[in-house]
Amino acid sequence: MSSRHFVIIGNGISGITFARHLRKGDSQLRITVISGESPYFFSRTALMYVYMGQMKWEHTQPYEPHFWEKNRIDLLQAWVRTLDFDTKTLVFESGDTLNYDILVLATGSKPVFFGWPGQQLKGVQGLYTKQDLELMESSTSKGVQRAVIVGGGLIGIEMVEMLTYKKIPVTFLVRESRFWEQVLPQQEASLIQKHIREQSIDLRLQTELKEILADEQGSVRAVVTTAGEEIACSFVGIATGVSPNVGFLKNTALAIAKGIKVNTYFESSEPDVYAIGDCAEFAQSPGAGRRTLEQVWYTGRMHGETLAHNFCQQPVPYQPGVWFNSAKFFAIEFQTYGLVSPEPSEEIVYFHWEHRLGRVSFRMEMDQEEKITGVINLGFRLRHEFFDRAIREQWRGELVIQKLEEGVFDPEFYAPYHLEIQQAFQGQFGLAISTLKQTFLQKIFGARL
Amino acid sequence: MRKIEIIGLILFFIGMSVFTTLPFLSKYRLSEELLRSQVKDIHRDKLAELIQPIYGQTYSSTYSFLTAYSSYFQPYNEELKAKQAWDQVIWDDYGFVLAKAAMDGPGKTNPWTSLGLSVGLIVLGGILFNLGGHGTSHADLTHKGVFHSSLKNRGLLGLMTGTYLILFYVVLYWFPAYLSPLVWMVEPISQFLSGGPASQWFLYGLVYTLAIGVMGVRMFLKYRDNQYQRLRTASVVFFQTAFAFLIPEVLVLLNKPYFDFKNIWPLDYDFFYDYQLDAFISSGGLGLFMLIWGILLIVVGVPVFTYFYGKRWYCSWVCGCGGLAETVGDGFRHLSDKSLKAWQWERWMIHGVLALAVLMTGMTLVNYFSGFSLLGNITKQLHSFYGFAIGSTFAGVVGTGFYPLMGNRVWCRFGCPLAAYLGLVQRFKSRFRITTNGGQCISCGNCSTHCEMGIDVRAYAQQGQNIIRSSCVGCGVCASVCPRGVLKLENGPEEGRIHEFPILIGNDSIKLRR
Numbered sequence: 001m002s003s004r005h006f007v008i009i010g011n012g013i014s015g016i017t018f019a020r021h022l023r024k025g026d027s028q029l030r031i032t033v034i035s036g037e038s039p040y041f042f043s044r045t046a047l048m049y050v051y052m053g054q055m056k057w058e059h060t061q062p063y064e065p066h067f068w069e070k071n072r073i074d075l076l077q078a079w080v081r082t083l084d085f086d087t088k089t090l091v092f093e094s095g096d097t098l099n100y101d102i103l104v105l106a107t108g109s110k111p112v113f114f115g116w117p118g119q120q121l122k123g124v125q126g127l128y129t130k131q132d133l134e135l136m137e138s139s140t141s142k143g144v145q146r147a148v149i150v151g152g153g154l155i156g157i158e159m160v161e162m163l164t165y166k167k168i169p170v171t172f173l174v175r176e177s178r179f180w181e182q183v184l185p186q187q188e189a190s191l192i193q194k195h196i197r198e199q200s201i202d203l204r205l206q207t208e209l210k211e212i213l214a215d216e217q218g219s220v221r222a223v224v225t226t227a228g229e230e231i232a233c234s235f236v237g238i239a240t241g242v243s244p245n246v247g248f249l250k251n252t253a254l255a256i257a258k259g260i261k262v263n264t265y266f267e268s269s270e271p272d273v274y275a276i277g278d279c280a281e282f283a284q285s286p287g288a289g290r291r292t293l294e295q296v297w298y299t300g301r302m303h304g305e306t307l308a309h310n311f312c313q314q315p316v317p318y319q320p321g322v323w324f325n326s327a328k329f330f331a332i333e334f335q336t337y338g339l340v341s342p343e344p345s346e347e348i349v350y351f352h353w354e355h356r357l358g359r360v361s362f363r364m365e366m367d368q369e370e371k372i373t374g375v376i377n378l379g380f381r382l383r384h385e386f387f388d389r390a391i392r393e394q395w396r397g398e399l400v401i402q403k404l405e406e407g408v409f410d411p412e413f414y415a416p417y418h419l420e421i422q423q424a425f426q427g428q429f430g431l432a433i434s435t436l437k438q439t440f441l442q443k444i445f446g447a448r449l
Numbered sequence: 450m451r452k453i454e455i456i457g458l459i460l461f462f463i464g465m466s467v468f469t470t471l472p473f474l475s476k477y478r479l480s481e482e483l484l485r486s487q488v489k490d491i492h493r494d495k496l497a498e499l500i501q502p503i504y505g506q507t508y509s510s511t512y513s514f515l516t517a518y519s520s521y522f523q524p525y526n527e528e529l530k531a532k533q534a535w536d537q538v539i540w541d542d543y544g545f546v547l548a549k550a551a552m553d554g555p556g557k558t559n560p561w562t563s564l565g566l567s568v569g570l571i572v573l574g575g576i577l578f579n580l581g582g583h584g585t586s587h588a589d590l591t592h593k594g595v596f597h598s599s600l601k602n603r604g605l606l607g608l609m610t611g612t613y614l615i616l617f618y619v620v621l622y623w624f625p626a627y628l629s630p631l632v633w634m635v636e637p638i639s640q641f642l643s644g645g646p647a648s649q650w651f652l653y654g655l656v657y658t659l660a661i662g663v664m665g666v667r668m669f670l671k672y673r674d675n676q677y678q679r680l681r682t683a684s685v686v687f688f689q690t691a692f693a694f695l696i697p698e699v700l701v702l703l704n705k706p707y708f709d710f711k712n713i714w715p716l717d718y719d720f721f722y723d724y725q726l727d728a729f730i731s732s733g734g735l736g737l738f739m740l741i742w743g744i745l746l747i748v749v750g751v752p753v754f755t756y757f758y759g760k761r762w763y764c765s766w767v768c769g770c771g772g773l774a775e776t777v778g779d780g781f782r783h784l785s786d787k788s789l790k791a792w793q794w795e796r797w798m799i800h801g802v803l804a805l806a807v808l809m810t811g812m813t814l815v816n817y818f819s820g821f822s823l824l825g826n827i828t829k830q831l832h833s834f835y836g837f838a839i840g841s842t843f844a845g846v847v848g849t850g851f852y853p854l855m856g857n858r859v860w861c862r863f864g865c866p867l868a869a870y871l872g873l874v875q876r877f878k879s880r881f882r883i884t885t886n887g888g889q890c891i892s893c894g895n896c897s898t899h900c901e902m903g904i905d906v907r908a909y910a911q912q913g914q915n916i917i918r919s920s921c922v923g924c925g926v927c928a929s930v931c932p933r934g935v936l937k938l939e940n941g942p943e944e945g946r947i948h949e950f951p952i953l954i955g956n957d958s959i960k961l962r963r
Binding site for chain 1: 675957
């Protein structure tokens with residue numbers, strides 16, 4: 001029992017977290033991690049920084065190569081072609097095979113392409129893998145007069161920022177009426193859009209890609225929008241979302257919807273086969289307000305932690321806590337804790353404040369009883385612990401604002417935005433809020449509002 | 450903006466060329482009167498006789514002058530050494546003062562023009578370059594492009610810059626006579642400030658201070674959205690200019706001991722040397738104050754300030770080495786080695802230097818109070834070894850010369866005994882920590898990449914663990930490069946400061962002991 005062979009397909013955050021915690025919990029097991037993409041675990045979120053010369057590839061690897069040997073986690077760089085659940089065998093592209101006792105699928109996502117004419121042309125790509133990064137580096141190394149990025153979400157704006165670093169003019173096509181419409185309310189989206197345009201980006205809202213045109217060499221020459229406009233360009237980045245990377249599993253017995261179907265114990269339809277991370281789709285929402293398919297960094301990590309725990313100790317169902325997330329749009333940081341509806345509604349009470357220079361804002365959403373349900377902050381930092389507690393304990397908005405100073409996570413001597421937020425809240429809700437005075441040092445040396 | 454940057458760059462290079470060429474444009478001609486004015490009483494007659502043949506001769510380079518001087522002087526010393534007549538050997542190195550006295554050239558005849566065309570253009574060019582490069586309307590706290598830069602990523606420019614800096618330090622410490630043409634051009638400033646002649650150290654101090662100032666401008670522009678960085682920069686510029694440069698010179702003018710009030714033993718390794726102690730004791734009330742002040746900084750200042758604020762209060766707000774590292778060196782911070790191996794080396798080396806400094810000082814003091822009867826020679830040899838190996842080679846040549854090769858904190862990380870002392874306090878008894886923001890870390894690695902001390906910040910952040918490391922100088926750059934708002938430098942209660950088993954917020958299924 002104790003020398004069972006655990007095979008993990010995928011060396012991303014979920015697979016690696018699983019492997020690490022499994023080793024911590026059990027020193028006997030045999031652990032093999034398979035990835036065709038890269039020999040070592042790297043941080044996918046850092047791909048853009050490598051492109052922009054802010055990091056080198058080796059910096060994206062959180063563990064040095066000797067770590068894996070020391071922890072007896074075998075790494076295997078290979079692509080899996082298919083697998084046989086009955087004989088518990090993996091078949092690689094090379095024809096080699098490997099047997100497992102327990103299989104954990106952590107295969108992540110891949111960019112979604114919507115079948116546009118010309119999407120296979122040279123110079124058209126998504127950005128997800130190490131290979132995508134290398135391709136993008138070579139495709140944009142010279143002679144790109146203009147690039148077009150399709151898709152107004154997180155990867156889209158990353159690609160825009162990357163190209164801007166190389167001083168390549170960019171047209172940014174966003175299908176919706178505002179940037180990241182599924183998440184950002186109107187005011188936040190406007191703030192970000194203004195910031196995007198300040199970087200000389202040609203941002204086109206409510207504009208969709210219709211087709212991509214080729215030149216004589218089979219490379220991109222232009223795109224055509226659904227409005228019929230032709231935009232000359234030699235690079236097209238597709239960032240219209242990601243979907244679970246389950247292509248090689250499609251013809252097997254495994255139950256798959258969008259992703260690999262799992263229960264809250266990450267058990268798939270097949271015995272001894274589990275799925276975690278981006279590729280796992282829960283049958284039901286695993287927690288209040290949580291989606292069945294959550295493709296963010298930290299959920300992958302939590303899946304890995306929980307499944308490893310379940311093999312080493314008394315199994316528990318996966319239960320995520322209060323939702324949170326963060327991002328950065330050029331120079332403006334974004335954080336969110338709890339749930340904030342992107343569209344206004346009768347059922348919610350909200351408070352919104354924006355700094356006069358339009359680079360910092362705060363939104364708090366409350367229910368009918370004015371209890372906090374979530375916040376979105378742009379351009380300044382808030383403390384996870386504080387808001388996790390406030391939301392979990394259903395504090396009244398008034399209390400959150402009163403204690404807001406404790407919830408700020410900005411570096412020392414930064415402008416005390418919380419003071420303006422407190423004033424604005426008093427103004428909007430007509431409440432007198434007792435707040436802490438600034439310290440003498442802060443008053444003298446702190447940044448001005 | 451781009452134009453200003455280019456103009457700045459051109460002026461900078463003209464200035465650097467003049468600065469580098471000046472030493473080669475001088476002639477040397479020594480007379481007996483000049484020699485006698487520069488040499489101690491006890492050596493005057495002997496030396497005047499020995500090097501008689503070079504009087505009135507004109508030498509067209511520093512090298513030929515020094516060679517001629519040595520050819521007449523060295524045989525005398527060698528002979529005495531062979532006879533073991535140690536007390537008659539002339540131990541003093543008169544090379545620099547004689548070269549300076551004998552020199553004739555543009556630095557001496559037109560000091561202000563020379564200074565303006567060299568250091569002046571370097572400063573002006575540097576400021577313009579920084580204004581052009583970082584004066585755009587949007588502040589950018591990221592460090593984009595550093596690994597695409599030849600200068601900042603150990604490319605040809607980086608190697609050339611490193612070589613130039615290393616050569617400069619080698620000349621400064623061991624061949625200062627070659628700098629005499631440059632020293633002459635700062636003579637008027639030295640005369641004005643201290644009433645005395647300029648030495649190579651005065652030139653170095655001036656250039657060092659200006660370098661911190663010029664690159665401080667860059668910090669101010671680059672970090673104009675980051676008040677912590679701006680205050681920190683203002684602080685190091687102030688302490689360098691006032692405490693390290695101006696006040697000691699003015700003290701000399703007032704006939705008091707040269708003293709830098711912010712320099713602390715054991716970084717200030719000769720604080721307890723016999724001649725220092727004698728100088729303090731023989732300089733009345735102020736001298737005594739300096740002695741007591743210096744000791745108070747060691748026994749009270751370091752522990753108390755470090756307890757409340759961490760070692761950053763000194764290393765990245767006050768210290769001169771830190772000041773240079775945080776301004777001139779900021780662009781090289783990412784070159785520090787982040788490997789586990791480097792950390793292991795670091796711990797042995799820095800604590801080794803601390804132990805050596807303590808041992809040496811202990812011997813010096815025993816020696817001093819026992820009336821030089823004991824240990825005399827060993828202490829002297831230890832002083833000269835420490836001065837050569839640690840004071841000059843490690844702190845100077847490697848510490849700064851290696852900026853473009855190993856990052857801007859090589860000395861602070863591997864060698865500085867004061868940093869080791871501050872670090873021990875920070876590690877075991879301090880309110881300072883870098884906190885991580887719940888579960889927000891995405892392991893991207895920007896923090897680790899840009900940590901000048903080579904701390905693998907990410908390793909802590911990704912498991913929600915406070916960063917408590919003796920080496921952290923609290924520069925705050927990990928927090929500013931973090932794209933997800935995860936890191937924050939804080940002073941807080943000691944309780945719960947060290948997380949043995951941190952918990953990342955967000956997963957309600959289990960509470961992990963990491």
